[in-house]
Amino acid sequence: MNELSKFAPGKEFRVIGTSPVRPDGVDKVTGKAVYGTDFTVAGMLQGAILRSPHAHARIRGIDTRKAAALPGVKAVVTGVDFPDLESLVVSAGESSGDIIHISRTCMAHEKVLYAGHAVAAVAATSARLAREALALIVVDYEILPHVIDPEAALAADAPLLHDDVFTRGAEPKPDQPSNIAQQVALDRGDVTAALAGAAKVVGGRYTTEFVHQGYIEPHTCVAAWGADGQAQIWASSQGHFSIRSLTATVLGIAMADIRVHPLEIGGGFGGKTGIYLEPVAMLLSRQAGRPVRLAMTRAEVFEATGPAPGAVIELKIGANADGMLVGAEIDFVYNAGAYPGITVHSGLTCSIGHYKVANARIFGREVLTNRPPVKAYRAPSAPQITFAVESALDELARELGIDPLELRLKNAVRPGDPQMNGVPYGQIGYIECIEAAQAHPHWTAPLGPNEGRGVAGGFWGNYGGPSTAQVSLAEDGTVLVATGSPDIGGSRAAMAMMAAEALQLPYEAVRVIVADTASIGYSMVTGGSRTTFATGKAVIEAAEIVVAQLKARAAVMWSVSPAEVVWADGTATCLAEGKTDQRLTIRQIAARAPFSGGPISAQVGLNAAGYLPGFAVHICDVEVDPETGQVGVVRYTAVQDVGQAIHKSYVEGQIQGGAVQGIGWALNEAYSYDADGRMENAGFLDYRMPVASDLPMIETVMIEVPNPAHPYGVKGVGEAPIVPPLAAVANAVRAATGKRLTDLPLSPDRIYAAMQAT
Amino acid sequence: MNKLVISCTVNGDATEFLAEPGDSLLDVLRDELALTGSKEGCGSGDCGACTVVLDGEMVCACLVLAPEAQGRHVATIEGVAEGSRLHPIQEKFLEHAALQCGFCTPGFIVATKNLLDRNPDPSESEVRYWLAGNLCRCTGYDKIVRAVLAAAAELRQEKAPV
Numbered sequence: 001m002n003e004l005s006k007f008a009p010g011k012e013f014r015v016i017g018t019s020p021v022r023p024d025g026v027d028k029v030t031g032k033a034v035y036g037t038d039f040t041v042a043g044m045l046q047g048a049i050l051r052s053p054h055a056h057a058r059i060r061g062i063d064t065r066k067a068a069a070l071p072g073v074k075a076v077v078t079g080v081d082f083p084d085l086e087s088l089v090v091s092a093g094e095s096s097g098d099i100i101h102i103s104r105t106c107m108a109h110e111k112v113l114y115a116g117h118a119v120a121a122v123a124a125t126s127a128r129l130a131r132e133a134l135a136l137i138v139v140d141y142e143i144l145p146h147v148i149d150p151e152a153a154l155a156a157d158a159p160l161l162h163d164d165v166f167t168r169g170a171e172p173k174p175d176q177p178s179n180i181a182q183q184v185a186l187d188r189g190d191v192t193a194a195l196a197g198a199a200k201v202v203g204g205r206y207t208t209e210f211v212h213q214g215y216i217e218p219h220t221c222v223a224a225w226g227a228d229g230q231a232q233i234w235a236s237s238q239g240h241f242s243i244r245s246l247t248a249t250v251l252g253i254a255m256a257d258i259r260v261h262p263l264e265i266g267g268g269f270g271g272k273t274g275i276y277l278e279p280v281a282m283l284l285s286r287q288a289g290r291p292v293r294l295a296m297t298r299a300e301v302f303e304a305t306g307p308a309p310g311a312v313i314e315l316k317i318g319a320n321a322d323g324m325l326v327g328a329e330i331d332f333v334y335n336a337g338a339y340p341g342i343t344v345h346s347g348l349t350c351s352i353g354h355y356k357v358a359n360a361r362i363f364g365r366e367v368l369t370n371r372p373p374v375k376a377y378r379a380p381s382a383p384q385i386t387f388a389v390e391s392a393l394d395e396l397a398r399e400l401g402i403d404p405l406e407l408r409l410k411n412a413v414r415p416g417d418p419q420m421n422g423v424p425y426g427q428i429g430y431i432e433c434i435e436a437a438q439a440h441p442h443w444t445a446p447l448g449p450n451e452g453r454g455v456a457g458g459f460w461g462n463y464g465g466p467s468t469a470q471v472s473l474a475e476d477g478t479v480l481v482a483t484g485s486p487d488i489g490g491s492r493a494a495m496a497m498m499a500a501e502a503l504q505l506p507y508e509a510v511r512v513i514v515a516d517t518a519s520i521g522y523s524m525v526t527g528g529s530r531t532t533f534a535t536g537k538a539v540i541e542a543a544e545i546v547v548a549q550l551k552a553r554a555a556v557m558w559s560v561s562p563a564e565v566v567w568a569d570g571t572a573t574c575l576a577e578g579k580t581d582q583r584l585t586i587r588q589i590a591a592r593a594p595f596s597g598g599p600i601s602a603q604v605g606l607n608a609a610g611y612l613p614g615f616a617v618h619i620c621d622v623e624v625d626p627e628t629g630q631v632g633v634v635r636y637t638a639v640q641d642v643g644q645a646i647h648k649s650y651v652e653g654q655i656q657g658g659a660v661q662g663i664g665w666a667l668n669e670a671y672s673y674d675a676d677g678r679m680e681n682a683g684f685l686d687y688r689m690p691v692a693s694d695l696p697m698i699e700t701v702m703i704e705v706p707n708p709a710h711p712y713g714v715k716g717v718g719e720a721p722i723v724p725p726l727a728a729v730a731n732a733v734r735a736a737t738g739k740r741l742t743d744l745p746l747s748p749d750r751i752y753a754a755m756q757a758t
Numbered sequence: 759m760n761k762l763v764i765s766c767t768v769n770g771d772a773t774e775f776l777a778e779p780g781d782s783l784l785d786v787l788r789d790e791l792a793l794t795g796s797k798e799g800c801g802s803g804d805c806g807a808c809t810v811v812l813d814g815e816m817v818c819a820c821l822v823l824a825p826e827a828q829g830r831h832v833a834t835i836e837g838v839a840e841g842s843r844l845h846p847i848q849e850k851f852l853e854h855a856a857l858q859c860g861f862c863t864p865g866f867i868v869a870t871k872n873l874l875d876r877n878p879d880p881s882e883s884e885v886r887y888w889l890a891g892n893l894c895r896c897t898g899y900d901k902i903v904r905a906v907l908a909a910a911a912e913l914r915q916e917k918a919p920v
Contacts, residue, residue, distance in 0.1 A: 021852045028860030029848040031795015031835035035861055038794040128778075214895045216799040216807055217861045266797070266861025267895050298800040489858035489896060649855035653897055657858065660898030684804035684893060692899040693883075693890040 015500045016712055019649035020507045022493040024264075035264040036220040036236030037295060044222060045074055045123040047284050047294040048130035049277075050137050051304060052112035052119050055146035055370040055677025056159060059110060059119065059139060066136035067122055073133045075123040075287035077280060079109030083252045087164075090249060091242075095376055097274075097341035103250045105339060105373055106279045112141070113161055113338035114370050115678040116303030118276075123284040123292045146370040146677040150335035151312060153179045153369045161368045165340060181340030182366040184348050186420065189359030194327030198318025202395040205314045206388035208726070208744045209670035210335065212307040213377045214661070214689050217266020218298060219305060223281035224291035231258045231282060236265035238272045238486055239525030244517045247278045258282075259518040262486050269661070270376030273525045276305060302682035306375025307671065309334040309342055309366075311384035317357075317392045323402045325411045327359035328352050332385055336366045339373040343381050346461070350382035350723070351389055353420045354430055354459045354615060355411040370677050376527060378658060379460040379719035383665065383726050387744065390456035390727030394734060404455050404731070405443070408617070409434045412457070429641030429705035430459065430615035436701050437617040442637040451623045451634060452736025458723030459615040462716035463528030464608035468521030469538035471499055471546050472601030477587035479503060479546075482515040484523030485535040489657075489718070490650040494532045495539050497646055498712060502543035505570045505586065521605045529716030532646055533707070534608035540711045545602035553596040554584045610709020614720035616640040618659060620728040624736040629752030631667055631733060633694070638724075639701040643715025648702070655721045656698040662725025664690045670745050766827040768793070769837025777824035784808045784819035786827075787834060795835035795864045799893065806892030809865035810834045816872045818891075835864035838871060847871055847909040856905035858896035866892050870906050878914050882907065 027033040064076045088099045108117045120137050124130040145159040152158055158179055166174045168182040195201050221235035231253075237243050240260040248255040265272060277294040284292040296304070315330040330351055336342045344364045351362055397404040412430045419425055437443060437455065447453060470482040481499045485491060492512040499510045523535060547567050554572035555562040564576040572589065574582040593600050621635040638659045645651040668688040672680040681687045706713025726744060734740050739754040761776040768791065775790045782801075787793045787810070799805035801820050808819040811833040812826075819834075838845045847870050850856070857863040866889060873880060873888045880888065885906045886899070894902060 019855060022855075024860075025852040025857070026844065026848075028857055028863055029844065029851050029867060030839050031793070031864045033860060034794070035797070037798065038788075214893075215859070215861075216805055216893055216895055217797070217859070218799070264861075265859060266799075267859040269895070298802065298805075490855070647855075649901070650858070653855055653858055653901055656898035656900045657896045658898075661895065683802055684800050685802065689893060689895065690898075691890040691893065692886040692903065695886070695899055697882075697903070698898050698900045 013501060014504065015497045015507050016644065016646055017648060019647055020493060020497070022490050023496055023512055024487065024492050033264045035217055035266050037217060039222055039234045039263050041222055041224065041291045044291040044293050045125060045288055046127040046130050047121055047123040047281060047292045048127065048134050049118045049280065049294065050120040050134045051300065052108065052115055052117040054112060054141055054143055055115045056144040057112050057141040058144060059108065059112065060142055061140045062120055063138040064120060067133040070129065070133045070136060072125040072129040073122055074290065075284040076120065077283045077287065078120045079107050081283050082107055082109065082250070090246065095341045095343050097339065099249050101339040102246060102275065106250065106276055114372050116300065116372055118280065118304065121280045121284055123288050148369055148371060148673045148677050150310060150333050150367045150369055153367045154333070161338060161370065165368065179368045180365050181336060181368055182344055184344050184364045186348055186360060186362045191327045191329050191359045191361040194359035195316060195318040195329065198326050199321040200396060200399045201316055201318040202392050202399060203316040204392055204742055206391060206742045208311045208384045208387060210307045210310045210371060211665050211669045212302060212687065213269035213271035215267025215269060215271060218296040218301045219272070219276055220295040221277045221281050222291055222293045223278060223285045225282050225286040229253065229257055232261065233258060233278055234261045234263055235278060236263045236272065238265065238268040238488060238527050240486065240517055241484055241522050242273060242525050243275055243278055246275045247282060250279045251282060259516055261516045262514050265486050265488050268488055269378045270380055270527055271305060273376055273527050274306070298684065299682040302687065303679050304372055306337070306373055308377035308380065309336055309374045309384070311335070313385055313388040315388055315392055317396060319396055319400060321400065323400050323407045323410050325355055325357045328357050330362045332364045334364065334366050334381065335369055335371070337369060337371040337373040340366060340368065342366055342374050346381035347385045349420045349461065350459065351385045354413055354457055356413055356417055378661060378722040382458065382460055382723045383662060386458040386723050387726035387730065390458065390724065391730050391742065394454065394727070394731040395740065405434055405438050408457050426612050427705055427708060428613060428615060429703050430457070432703045432705060433615050433617045433639045433641055436639045436703055437619055440619065440637055440639070440701060442619050442635060442699065447621065448623065450626060450736060451621055452732045452734065454620045454728045454731025454735055455617065456724040456727035456731060457615065457617045458720065459613050460529065460719040460723055461613045462533065462611045462719065463530040464534045464611040465524045465530055466607045467523045467535040467538045468603065468605040469535060469542045470520060470601065470603040471539065471542040473546065473590045473593065475590055477585065477590035479505065479510040481510060481512045481539055482520050483535050483539065484515060484520045485531045486514055486526045488526050489654065490647060491526065491531050493650065494536060494646045498536050498539050499543045501712065502540050503547060503570065504568060521603065529614065529719045530611070533611055533710055533714045533716050536714055537608045537710055538604045538606050541606065542602040542604040545604065546600060549600050549602070550586060550589050553589050553593060553600065556596045557584060557592060558582060610707065612643065612707045612715050614641055614715050614717060616720045616724050618724040618728040620725070620732045622729065622732040622736055624733060624751060626755065629748035629755060631746060631751065633663055633696060633729070635696055637699040637701065638721055639703065640720055641703040641705050641715070642717045643707045644704055644713030645702055646712065646714060651702060651717050652700045654718045655700045658718065658721025659698050659725050660690050660695060662722045663729060666726045666729035666744060667746050762825050764825055764828050766829060767831045769833055779825060781824040782820050783822040783824050783827055786824040787819060793834050793836050797861055797864060806869065807862050807865040809868045809892065811868060811872050816869055835868050838867055845871065846912045850905040850909040850912065854901045854905035854908060856897065856901040862892060862894045866894065866902060870909065874910050874913060878910060880910060
């Protein structure tokens with residue numbers, strides 16, 4: 001804790017750490033905000049997409065003649081309308097992918113790889129006509145054997161999805177294509193000896209299913225591609241610059257020829273970091289010569305966008321009698337769906353990165369199956385493996401007779417301890433989180449009948465990366481901030497607060513917009529828990545340049561040196577002899593700006609380094625109905641090191657929302673497939689996300705260990721809270737029932753069966 | 759395409775629109791009347807983002823056929839505020855940070871108003887069950903429930919005799 005105080009200077013903030021009303025709030029509570037689904041433009045056609053009913057099939061041919069001849073149909077597009085591309089690995093939001101695979105995800109060409117894969121699209125004068133036209137398209141499929149289960153996909157005789165995917169990371173480089181897209185390995189120390197010498201070794205096999213981000217707004221876009229080659233796209237996404245670059249690359253056109261306008265986004269959680277509809281709408285628009293709107297139904301969102309990977313994890317963890325971890329052996333398989341691109345590295349990094357374990361052997365594989373290709377989902381790849389590790393630690397604590405938080409405290413990483421890649425951790429706060437959990441009244445509160453308490457830890461690395469921000473003064477001295485980062489959960493408020501802090505102005509004096517791709521420099525997606533850190537840093541630096549300009553302008557107005565001007569409370573004060581009582585407000589300086597050097601503004605583009613991981617500890621109480629196996633979460637506390645909290649309420653909200661998504665993952669949510677490889681529950685009735693009556697209040701404890709690499713100490717908040725809940729819930733069920741369940745979701749039938757087994 | 763002429767009241771205003779027999783009330787509100795505050799999250803009555811009030815009853819507009827609105831009163835999110843003065847429920851949603859992406863928010867606010875019109879002093883549990891038909895994926899519901907309870911308290915004070 002002494003180390004900590006060095007980095008916590010007790011900085012006095014004016015605006016940071018409060019909870020003002022968000023600048024976009026009124027539009028969002030009155031129904032005026034324009035989301036992706038709400039946008040229309042004159043002359044717009046309605047598009048629709050035909051999707052494969054088969055999990056795996058070769059496309060022998062597509063006959064679109066009848067559809068094209070239907071009166072009112074203005075364009076028909078299939079895979080042959082997409083340009084041939086050279087293989088190229090590109091950044092795709094929080095992961096990377098081959099541009100050919102990204103193109104094929106938008107529209108199948110030679111083969112369909114999952115039920116729901118797009119095969120053709122039409123644009124017509126009405127949505128009903130567009131759907132009628134789809135029914136007239138005849139696709140000649142040669143049905144191929146399919147594989148849904150990730151372990152079945154590993155078998156030598158499994159149906160092969162791609163003949164051009166070779167296992168990345170395998171040595172020697174394979175000469176045969178494989179369903180294993182990638183493998184990662186870490187080997188340090190001597191695991192075999194360590195486990196052989198351990199006082200206790202726990203092991204197990206844990207599985208999780210495909211789960212969806214479950215944002216309530218389905219994907220929608222409008223594209224208008226003009227005869228001069230210039231185009232506009234209106235869409236909600238986590239990154240309109242990503243839409244621009246991926247769409248331009250898929251279509252083989254210049255990025256500057258596409259201007260993407262960000263609309264309000266109705267949730268993303270990682271799932272809106274890529275493209276699905278945009279190139280299709282572009283091609284339809286070019287053919288029709290009119291703007292085209294494409295909108296997914298909820299079933300399309302489930303069947304054709306990227307959920308989180310399912311996982312099969314086998315592990316052994318050993319400790320000495322004092323509870324010090326001595327070795328861990330982990331083998332994990334992540335089911336990536338139809339195309340490579342998930343971050344199995346994050347699975348490896350997040351597995352035991354929060355503990356000191358000298359001896360470890362970890363092997364992870366990304367396996368392809370005939371399901372929609374997965375996409376980032378909040379702390380991508382971390383919750384699955386943390387479920388296994390934190391469940392095993394719970395067993396280890398039981399076997400050793402050690403309090404589960406004490407076991408974690410003994411082994412938790414501290415600043416200076418090596419990360420999984422060997423680089424020492426910076427100012428992290430895992431110890432502080434565990435100690436706060438121990439001290440929380442929840443930890444020692446009495447339990448009722450049929451109740452059990454579980455605890456779990458976890459972390460996410462967070463991210464920095466490229467961002468651009470512009471700060472400019474209006475003529476009356478009010479302030480405008482523009483960034484390229486979509487506001488997915490209140491970031492406009494955070495940006496306004498940071499700018500107001502730097503300028504020493506009231507929050508209300510600063511207004512924030514999310515600018516389109518032609519109006520601001522490049523910014524990476526809103527994701528990875530990077531926006532408040534990286535874009536915030538750009539905002540602060542731009543605001544600081546504006547402060548320097550304000551001082552310089554005041555100096556000009558006073559005919560003194562800028563060094564003789566101080567800026568405080570939004571006002572310049574002169575220090576020069578004989579002028580010490582002189583003051584100029586920001587309003588006065590702005591009004592005279594044309595005569596002191598011109599408009600006052602600054603744009604900063606940066607690549608933010610120095611991001612730090614966020615650690616969390618969650619405590620969960622459940623009540624299990626012994627007659628049905630139904631689980632009710634009755635109390636929940638989430639402790640997290642958030643760095644300096646900028647907007648307290650929205651930081652809390654991130655923690656609460658992430659925890660509840662994790663509870664859903666633990667208890668209810670899973671993709672279900674039939675024997676033909678078709679999803680059986682592609683709707684919110686059967687894919688059961690938590691509702692208000694399922695839950696208690698979610699208590700939060702914010703630990704603020706500031707990040708010294710950010711001017712205001714920001715770390716990033718949104719991802720870490722989904723990491724611990726899967727195990728916290730499972731450990732609570734273990735405590736309530738005496739049964740260790742290792743397969744998610746913890747549905748009533750599974751729990752009831754486990755309770756009946758003796 | 760024989761369209762029907764439907765006459766109804768929307769947020770207190772007499773309104774006439776053309777609808778095909780199979781159009782949903784949500785389609786008409788959004789596409790014909792440009793009232794896009796009611797959102798379509800599922801189209802199957804499972805998410806509550808299109809919650810409106812029809813003759814005092816809370817319904818999913820996606821499950822109501824547009825011709826069913828004939829002669830009836832429809833209340834949507836656009837009618838909750840009085841002019842530019844926000845309703846206390848809207849104020850409390852903002853003060854309590856009860857929205858993140860905001861896409862589900864109109865449905866929650868319409869449902870909350872319908873609850874508080876019937877029951878000015880709901881318990882936390884009554885709030886949670888009343889709102890169980892509205893999905894929010896961002897907030898975990900905590901701040902929504904707190905905002906609803908705070909709005910109820912404020913509305914009760916307003917109605918109290920001076």
